[in-house]
Amino acid sequence: MFLKKYISDVFGAVRSLLKGMRLTGYYFTHRKEIITQQYPDNKEEMKLPERFRGEVVMLHDEKNEHACTGCTACELACPNGTIKIITKFDMTPEGKKKKALDTFIYHLELCTMCNLCIEACPTDAIKMAQNFEHSVYDRSELTKKLNKPGSKIREGVE
Secondary structure, rough: OOHHHHHHHHHHHHHHHHHHHHHHHHHHHHHHOOOOOOOOOOOOOOOOOOOOEEEEEEOOOOOOOEEEOOHHHHHHHOOOOOOEEEEEEEEEEOOEEEEEEEEEEHHHHHHOOOOHHHOOOOOOOEEEEOOOOEEEEEEEEEEOOOOOOOOOOOOOOO
């Protein structure tokens, strides 16, 4: 009884191995269909899928303007506190106080690339970039300020 089960398990394992090696054998004989990329040799022509999530970036136009209103929706949507929004109050030409973004702090070392902050942003001020090389010697380099110095909110964004 025991020997029969043992032999059955061995044949099942060999069948499973051959099943897995079938695709390897196929690519061995059809080299033009290989999709493996030879990183880092192909950095210039490497193409990442559009849905790839590398890190959060804030979009700025040529006038150094962004669309972030400082609403903190991204901060609230983040499950582990990766984003910290610091706001300030600006005076409008009419003399009213208006909340505005002062600093957008992003902790890359805490980010799980879940994309919840991007989906929560009502003005599409942030997006996931294609950056994936995040190796640094000092962990403090992974804490980033996303709004550029001197940037301001784009006209017409509410």
